[in-house]
Amino acid sequence: MNTNETESSPTLVFIPCFSGAPWSAEQLAPYGEAPKRTLRLPEGVDDIERYADHVETAIADLDDYVLVGDSFGANIALALATRRPRGLRALVLSGGFAANPVDSKPWKALMRVVGKARGPLYRQLTLRAHAHRLASPFDDNGQVPWSEARSRDLFLANTPATSFDARLRAVLTADYVDALGRVRVPTLLLTPSHDVLIGENASKVMLAGIPDAREVVLPNTGHMFRFSHPATYASAVKDFLDALPTTRQGADA
Template sequence: MSTIEKVPTLVFIPCFSGAPWSAEQLAPYGELPRRTLRLPEGVNDIERYADFVENAVADLDDYVLVGDSFGANIALALATRRPQGLRALVVSGGFAANPVDSKPWKALAQVMGKARGLFYRQLTLRAHAHRLASPFDGEGQVPWSEARSREVFLANTPAASFGARVQAVLTADYVEVLGQVQVPTLILTPSHDVLIGENASKIMLAGIPDAREVVLPRTGHMFRFSHPATYATAVKDFLTAVLPTTRQAAGA
């Protein structure tokens, strides 16, 4: 069997919007085999999302999970099950448990999750886009903005799914089982993230046995969208270090 045939498939798990990786976001991965998913609608439990991903990779003998934000929590949940084909894990802007520790923000999140119609489109999504923003969004390979974040949600995220995912976040907690992740893990962290506090990455770094963190300077929570080449370079560097068979396909 040739080296290229042994390269695991990168499986990209979306953020809270549910939108799969775009061609622009996938292009920097070169010849690495890849698969992207769209999250199912109306699901309010991380374990059920993990079931969905597990079914989606059932035909793969070797794969790497790459989860972004909400998708990172899903990827982490699946990794704690120690699936046979999993070779490595990448979590970006992610968390092991609900990252919102402010009681007022928790209460507001629940209200936002119940919004529908004009209130959802004009207030909830604008407030959420503001929380996602960073001062560095306009500096990336794809200049980003709060308006563009809101557009992603308008195009991909029904209000009922937004609300269901809020409930999933509020009840997620994998802190006590992080030790069950038994594959090399990259914690990819933006340098500026209002939505996800700095403790989230520290908890994962302390709890996952073979974890390392890379902080990407001058990036924000939406760095999958604004800095796709920078993001991909960090992922490829990690994979070529822990999975040498990916070197040629990654263009290293």
């Protein structure tokens, strides 16, 4: 086997949040001409490994890529990265977690109950409560003013109640803490300064467990910073990518 260095621009693979909706053109635009790919999450899936299977299949044709996962998508990206897939050059995890970040047993129990809501209860109770947990004081001051109403609309348009419930069960059972050491690529933990939903301990766990991880906290942002601050978010990602080696090791038989 002979090794050779090959220059290339990795494809940026953007993995959706809990809503399941692909990243929008508005959120992808700040990355300019970089090769990009996004996808919609499958419906009704209640296991993170199966979401990782879905992503792995969708990018099977790529031999050089960076996974960029936001929130729930960060957990999916992390799950895939622990498999050490061929072609993965780097990892970006924003507002993510290695295991269910909710410590309170009463809140966990409430999450299970809320997830079972259907019809008007889902639309009026579950989604309003979830949008409230996603909110921050900085949402309306970004490049794209955001609000609880816009978060709720995002889920109304993209997330059936059965999928919300299934993804909630996936969150409650996900645990990659013991597998963090298997991630062997440079990793950026992109963290908002205000995040009621995830909390500050989640990034600390990943920072301690992933060998080549670094954290950037974006001031005056909340959990929905990919939506409210797309340019600020993309700038941090691009700074990280610009610092990566410009060549990668390839193998020829």
